Amino acid sequence: MNEPILEVRHLSKSFGANVVLRDIDFTVAPGDVTTVIGPSGSGKSTLLRCINLLETPTSGEILFHGKNVADRGVNAAAYRSKVGMVFQSFNLFNNMTVLDNCTVGQRKVLKRDAETARRSAMRYLEQVGMAPYINAKPRQISGGQKQRVAIARALAMEPEVLLFDEPTSALDPEMVGEVLSVMRDLAQRGMTMIVVTHEMAFARDVSSHVVFMDGGVIAEEGTPQQLFEAPKNPRTQEFLSRFRSA
Amino acid sequence: MNVFVKLGQDMVKLWSHYWVNYLRGMGSTLVLALVATAIGCVIGLVCGILNTIPYGPNDPAPKRFLLKLVRVIVRVYVEVFRGTPMVLQAVFIYYGLPYFTNSSVHWHSVWAAAILIVSINTGAYMAESVRGGIISIDPGQTEGAKAIGMNHFQTMVNVILPQALRNIMPQIGNNFIINVKDTSVMFIISFTEFFAFHRYITGVNNMYFPSAAIEMLGYLTVTLSASFLLRWLERRMDGADSYELVEGDPLVMTAGTYSHPDKGTPFDERSKEFRDRTSQDLKFGRTRGER
Numbered sequence: 001m002n003e004p005i006l007e008v009r010h011l012s013k014s015f016g017a018n019v020v021l022r023d024i025d026f027t028v029a030p031g032d033v034t035t036v037i038g039p040s041g042s043g044k045s046t047l048l049r050c051i052n053l054l055e056t057p058t059s060g061e062i063l064f065h066g067k068n069v070a071d072r073g074v075n076a077a078a079y080r081s082k083v084g085m086v087f088q089s090f091n092l093f094n095n096m097t098v099l100d101n102c103t104v105g106q107r108k109v110l111k112r113d114a115e116t117a118r119r120s121a122m123r124y125l126e127q128v129g130m131a132p133y134i135n136a137k138p139r140q141i142s143g144g145q146k147q148r149v150a151i152a153r154a155l156a157m158e159p160e161v162l163l164f165d166e167p168t169s170a171l172d173p174e175m176v177g178e179v180l181s182v183m184r185d186l187a188q189r190g191m192t193m194i195v196v197t198h199e200m201a202f203a204r205d206v207s208s209h210v211v212f213m214d215g216g217v218i219a220e221e222g223t224p225q226q227l228f229e230a231p232k233n234p235r236t237q238e239f240l241s242r243f244r245s246a
Numbered sequence: 247m248n249v250f251v252k253l254g255q256d257m258v259k260l261w262s263h264y265w266v267n268y269l270r271g272m273g274s275t276l277v278l279a280l281v282a283t284a285i286g287c288v289i290g291l292v293c294g295i296l297n298t299i300p301y302g303p304n305d306p307a308p309k310r311f312l313l314k315l316v317r318v319i320v321r322v323y324v325e326v327f328r329g330t331p332m333v334l335q336a337v338f339i340y341y342g343l344p345y346f347t348n349s350s351v352h353w354h355s356v357w358a359a360a361i362l363i364v365s366i367n368t369g370a371y372m373a374e375s376v377r378g379g380i381i382s383i384d385p386g387q388t389e390g391a392k393a394i395g396m397n398h399f400q401t402m403v404n405v406i407l408p409q410a411l412r413n414i415m416p417q418i419g420n421n422f423i424i425n426v427k428d429t430s431v432m433f434i435i436s437f438t439e440f441f442a443f444h445r446y447i448t449g450v451n452n453m454y455f456p457s458a459a460i461e462m463l464g465y466l467t468v469t470l471s472a473s474f475l476l477r478w479l480e481r482r483m484d485g486a487d488s489y490e491l492v493e494g495d496p497l498v499m500t501a502g503t504y505s506h507p508d509k510g511t512p513f514d515e516r517s518k519e520f521r522d523r524t525s526q527d528l529k530f531g532r533t534r535g536e537r
Contacts, residue, residue, distance in 0.1 A: 054389055056304055072304060081395025091390030095408040097489075104404055105394035136489040150390075157394050 002029045004063075005192055006051070006083075006161055011060035013043075013050055020046045022216045024060070028161065028194060028209075033187045035203040036196045038213035039239060044196040045088075047213070048165050051194065052085050081109050084154030088166040090146040092138040098125070098149050099134035102156045110157065117156075124152040128182050144175025148182055155186075162186070164195040200243045204228045212236045256456035264447050271443035272464055278357075278432070278439060279425040282364035286425075287418055289365060290372020293320045295402060297373070298380045320373060327370035333431040336363045340435040353435075360437045364429060368421050375417040379410035412483050419476035423469045440464060 006028040013021040021043045028034055036044045049055040051062060053069065053076045061068045069079045092101050102121035106112045112120070125131045128148040138146055147167055154162055164183065168176040180202050187193060187206050197203060203210055204224045211221040212233070220233040231237045261268065297320050301313045327335065340359045344352050353359040383406050391401040430441035438446075444461050448454045514520060 052393060054392065056302065077392070077395050077397045079395075080393055085393035087386065087390065087393075089386050091384075091386040091393075093387060093390060093405050095405065095412070105396065108400050108404060109395040132491040133489070134492055137485065140489055153394065 002031070003065075004028060005030050005065065006194075007061075007063040007066075008047075008051065009061040009063065011047070011050060011057050011062065013046055013055060013058050020216050021050065021057075024218060026211060026218065026221065028192060030160075030192050031190045032192055032209055033207040034194045034209045034211060035207040036194065036211045036213060037198070037200065037203050037239075038219070042213040043216040044213050045165050048085070048163050048194065048196050052080060052083055052163055054085075077109070081105070081157055082160050084157055084159035084162040086147070086150050086154055086162065086164045086167050088169050090138070090143070090150045090170075092146055092150055092153070094138050096137075097134060098130060098136050098138070098141070101138070101149060102153045105153065105157050120158075121152070121156050124155040125149070127155070127185070128152045129178075142175065143171045144178045147171065147175075147179045151179075151182055151186075161192045161194065164193060164197065166196050166198065168197065168199060200228075200240070212239065214239070253456055253459060256453050257460055260447065260453055260456050260460060264443070267443045267447060268440070268460065268464065271438065271440035272468065274437070275426060275429050275439040275441075276468065278360055278364060278429050278437075279422060282361050282429075283368055283418070283422045283425050285361065285365035286368025286372050286421065289369025290374075290376045291407075293323070293369065293373035294376025294380060295407075296320060297377050299398065323366075324370045324373050327367055328374075331431075332363065332367050332428060333434050335367060336360075336432060336435050339363055356435055356437050359435055360429070360432045363432070363435075364425055368425060371421055372414075372417070375414045375421075376410065379414040379417075380406060382413060383409050412480075415476065415480050415483065419472065422476075423472055426468055426472070427465060 004027045008024055008026050011021055011024040012019070024047060026034070036047065038044055046055060050057045050070075053062075057070050060070065062070045064079060064083070068074075069076070092098075093104065096104060099118065099121060102125060103114070103117040106117035106120060107114060110117075122131060122134070125134060128151055130145060130148050130152060133141055133145065133149075138149070141149070151167075167183070168179050171179060176199070180199060183193070183195070183202070184206050195202070195207070207224055209221065210224050210227045212219050212227060212231075212235075214235050220227060220231060220236045227236065228240065231240055296316050299313055299316075301310050336359075339362065340353055340356075344350075387405050387409065388401055391405045396404065429437075429439050432439060433442045433445060436442075441461065444457050448457050509516065
């Protein structure tokens with residue numbers, strides 16, 4: 001077994017009196033595709049945002065290569081440059097073209113020169129099929145295209161882990177397909193990913209590990225076979241039965 | 247009708263006599279408004295940025311204290327200079343300096359005083375506009391920038407400010423136009439701008455109304471030109487509505503696998519005829535027969 005790349009230990013998060021995450025534990029090894037499923041409001045997105053330190057955990061540890069990044073005094077920016085994130089609402093920079101979106105991080109954060117950054121960006125844009133659109137501004141392309149650019153932007157930083165926060169929830173069914181196929185392709189290339197999603201087929205077919213969250217805790221986790229074929233927790237059974245009948 | 251003819255004649259008479267003064271006054275007004283708006287924007291930008299530096303309960307206490315202090319100072323500055331008339335500010339600063347220093351320090355240049363007064367006044371307004379511009383940008387933009395590892399400064403410079411500045415362009419224009427007109431109160435510290443020359447000219451003759459008409463036309467000309475210029479600038483900042491697809495040519499071979507036909511053969515792409523033909527093809531499309 002490889003050394004884990006990311007370990008979440010006893011993570012809790014509350015907003016005031018409202019406890020959103022309670023004692024979350026899980027481990028991600030290199031090459032793992034972990035999907036986090038569960039009803040809305042169960043804390044999936046908050047978990048992902050805590051892992052990327054967009055939210056500060058109330059307690060617990062997030063170990064990245066064994067080092068706790070939730071500690072005070074840890075350079076959050078440096079850590080985030082190694083952990084990419086793809087958002088539900090894309091969050092492409094509106095003032096930049098598609099190409100600039102994918103090069104700005106490389107130039108400013110990784111301090112690459114413009115030509116290296118451009119070449120690397122083009123490689124990833126080609127991978128997601130967006131190379132012809134490098135001159136477009138985000139407002140000029142469709143949602144699915146935006147999300148593919150957002151994935152290329154994250155990839156261009158060459159992250160060790162890529163987090164997806166419901167990447168297809170804002171898209172129509174056709175666009176969902178184009179984004180999922182990009183993600184499936186990434187998984188096959190061995191990218192380590194944590195995916196929060198409502199796409200059960202993706203969770204079942206692509207992931208190596210599935211986490212089912214309910215009410216701020218991990219209700220059940222296991223391989224896709226275990227979770228989808230023989231869920232033990234009645235809450236998991238109930239949740240999955242809705243998707244099966246659909 | 248006769249009144250208008252008379253007014254026109256008087257205006258022509260005044261203009262032919264005093265046009266140098268009018269133009270010089272307008273020149274001063276324009277320079278003052280431009281310089282002061284520019285400096286005011288910088289002040290506003292700095293204040294707006296200082297005001298929006300985020301801090302959380304996890305930051306060390308000195309940092310939190312410092313940021314809170316900065317916010318209070320900016321707030322006081324904005325409220326004081328936005329809430330008092332510029333005429334009084336001018337009096338306060340121009341005559342206050344000798345007053346408080348027991349007449350040992352004076353303003354040597356009325357220009358410097360005027361620029362300072364109008365700048366800090368504009369800065370107070372712009373500080374709020376910039377703050378509004380920054381908080382109007384979708385938080386997702388900040389999150390997107392943070393997620394690729396940018397720090398606060400990089401996020402601001404590369405992502406937030408370019409968008410915020412575009413959004414506050416109308417405000418900058420507003421302030422410039424207000425400054426063109428409101429610099430007229432600088433006569434109080436004997437700064438000779440456009441309106442001051444009106445006072446001077448009507449002091450030596452009694453053609454009060456024709457001169458006022460000239461002033462009106464003068465101000466309107468300048469502010470209208472400014473409006474058009476700003477609109478044009480905004481459109482330029484927005485960029486083109488369309489974009490060009492960059493299609494990879496499926497027929498282009500990988501570098502090194504293609505050798506060019508020899509010179510002198512009919513297939514030599516480097517010959518002038520071939521290049522001309524290619525450019526014609528690209529421009530007008532191929533002829534029907536060749537297709």
